[in-house]
Amino acid sequence: MEEILRLFPGEIQYAIKKGVGYRWDKLQEIRVRLHQPIELIFDNGIEWITQASPSKKDNTFIINQLSEFSLYRMEDELREGYITIEGGHRVGLAGKVNTVNGSVKAIQYITFLNIRIAKEKIGVATKVIPYLYKNKFLNTLFVGSPQSGKTTLIRDVIRIISTGWNHIPPQKVGVVDERSEIAACLKGIPQHNLGIRTDVLDACPKAEGMMMMIRSMSPEILVVDEIGSDKDVQALINAINAGVTVICTIHGQNLQELKNRPSILPLLEKKVFSRIVLLKGQTSPGSIQSIYDENEKNIYQKMGGLPNEVDRGTSLHKRDDMARI
Amino acid sequence: MKWIGALLFISATTWLGFEWSNKLTRRPKHIRQLINALQTLEAEILYSQLPLHDAFSSIARQIPEPCASFFQLVADRMIEKNSYFETVWNESVTTYKESSSLGENEKEILLQFGRTIGQHDFTQQQKHIQLTIKHLERELQDARDEQDRYGKMAKNLGFLTGLFIVLLLI
Numbered sequence: 001m002e003e004i005l006r007l008f009p010g011e012i013q014y015a016i017k018k019g020v021g022y023r024w025d026k027l028q029e030i031r032v033r034l035h036q037p038i039e040l041i042f043d044n045g046i047e048w049i050t051q052a053s054p055s056k057k058d059n060t061f062i063i064n065q066l067s068e069f070s071l072y073r074m075e076d077e078l079r080e081g082y083i084t085i086e087g088g089h090r091v092g093l094a095g096k097v098n099t100v101n102g103s104v105k106a107i108q109y110i111t112f113l114n115i116r117i118a119k120e121k122i123g124v125a126t127k128v129i130p131y132l133y134k135n136k137f138l139n140t141l142f143v144g145s146p147q148s149g150k151t152t153l154i155r156d157v158i159r160i161i162s163t164g165w166n167h168i169p170p171q172k173v174g175v176v177d178e179r180s181e182i183a184a185c186l187k188g189i190p191q192h193n194l195g196i197r198t199d200v201l202d203a204c205p206k207a208e209g210m211m212m213m214i215r216s217m218s219p220e221i222l223v224v225d226e227i228g229s230d231k232d233v234q235a236l237i238n239a240i241n242a243g244v245t246v247i248c249t250i251h252g253q254n255l256q257e258l259k260n261r262p263s264i265l266p267l268l269e270k271k272v273f274s275r276i277v278l279l280k281g282q283t284s285p286g287s288i289q290s291i292y293d294e295n296e297k298n299i300y301q302k303m304g305g306l307p308n309e310v311d312r313g314t315s316l317h318k319r320d321d322m323a324r325i
Numbered sequence: 326m327k328w329i330g331a332l333l334f335i336s337a338t339t340w341l342g343f344e345w346s347n348k349l350t351r352r353p354k355h356i357r358q359l360i361n362a363l364q365t366l367e368a369e370i371l372y373s374q375l376p377l378h379d380a381f382s383s384i385a386r387q388i389p390e391p392c393a394s395f396f397q398l399v400a401d402r403m404i405e406k407n408s409y410f411e412t413v414w415n416e417s418v419t420t421y422k423e424s425s426s427l428g429e430n431e432k433e434i435l436l437q438f439g440r441t442i443g444q445h446d447f448t449q450q451q452k453h454i455q456l457t458i459k460h461l462e463r464e465l466q467d468a469r470d471e472q473d474r475y476g477k478m479a480k481n482l483g484f485l486t487g488l489f490i491v492l493l494l495i
Contacts, residue, residue: 009407009409010407013407057409057411060409060410060411060444061409061410064410064443067376067443068376068377068378069376069377069378069403069410069442069443070370070375070376070377070378070380070443071443071444071445071446072370072374072443072445072446072447072450073374073376075446075447078446106446
């Protein structure tokens with residue numbers, strides 16, 4: 001957690017270190033506001049650090065650390081409102097906004113900071129992967145509400161595909177990472193583990209990026225995050241017809257809801273996706289509700305046998321298989 | 326004995342005079358160096374888009390002493406843990422002023438410049454650098470005038486003051 005602590009000046013750094021203690025794995029956010037106590041958000045509640053409220057000087061210190069003393073290099077980041085730092089952590093910014101012709105140019109006085117701690121969950125996708133493969137990897141859509149763990153899941157899928165899985169050799173994966181969430185690139189270097197055969201187009205608009213990727217990097221699998229607009233869907237269909245397997249995510253609760261969206265409907269009608277993975281939702285991030293094939297038939301089997309189950313072959317998990325004991 | 330003392334006294338005042346005149350000659354030179362350095366900085370920021378630390382290091386390699394060691398000092402101290410940029414800059418400027426022939430005005434200009442650097446976007450940063458260069462150019466003009474006016478005189482004055490006091494005392 002050195003990469004987060006180094007952002008803070010001595011006193012505050014010490015206070016945060018003490019406040020967090022050994023619970024870095026449970027920490028979700030550190031929120032810093034000018035002249036207010038620092039807020040720590042853990043998985044199971046909020047805590048405040050009251051003894052250190054950042055002064056203007058401390059604020060400048062933090063921003064200097066974020067920008068390597070060079071705010072002028074952060075033009076894009078200040079327009080987007082966030083900075084990605086080492087380790088894939090995301091620092092959200094707010095304050096006084098400067099506009100040009102009504103569109104945001106930059107945040108000028110940065111007075112609110114939200115440091116979101118990135119957590120890579122390696123291995124969450126191992127359960128899903130077998131469903132996505134049938135002679136080759138299949139076009140897959142991940143559906144889930146916000147914070148249901150879509151991006152985390154897709155990140156691990158990328159890692160598994162591009163490092164190889166079981167007998168399947170690693171595949172060339174191209175990632176178009178419009179919101180820099182999948183790879184969390186810092187100067188073009190992914191801060192998360194995406195495997196050895198992954199190429200990333202960071203902060204690139206999806207529709208254009210997909211075509212760029214196909215033209216220039218010849219990926220076997222193309223991954224995009226959060227499709228939605230007509231343009232995205234167009235590009236997606238183009239990509240699929242170019243012989244590339246596409247894996248993508250979309251916001252939504254269930255299939256019916258997706259069908260109500262005019263831009264997405266053609267995708268489902270044309271049966272573009274051979275697998276649609278539905279995630280459970282916020283309460284249990286990353287867990288899967290059902291996986292549909294192209295005929296909207298649920299093929300997801302709950303894994304892990306019942307406790308004390310004896311019949312052989314009921315469970316796909318060796319550890320739950322009691323037959324040979 | 327008296328003559329030896331008088332000679333010593335005259336040589337001391339002469340040396341002081343030369344030192345003063347040297348300082349007068351060096352000041353415009355140092356200001357010009359500083360202006361050059363700022364112009365390089367502008368290029369590094371606008372075209373190479375280097376972070377400040379790298380920009381300072383690269384300037385330090387391009388310009389002569391004592392300006393080089395000033396930028397190197399700032400660059401080195403910036404990456405230390407827990408360094409507030411303003412403190413680092415102010416302390417470095419003070420050290421720089423002592424090791425060079427810059428005057429109080431230039432120090433003030435530099436201190437003001439330190440408060441703006443790295444806190445703005447490209448256009449504003451450029452404006453601040455231009456403004457600082459303008460200020461320094463004005464100082465350069467003053468320094469040159471002063472050199473013209475007092476440069477030669479300072480040398481003579483040292484010797485003559487010495488002579489004058491010796492004559493008074495004898």
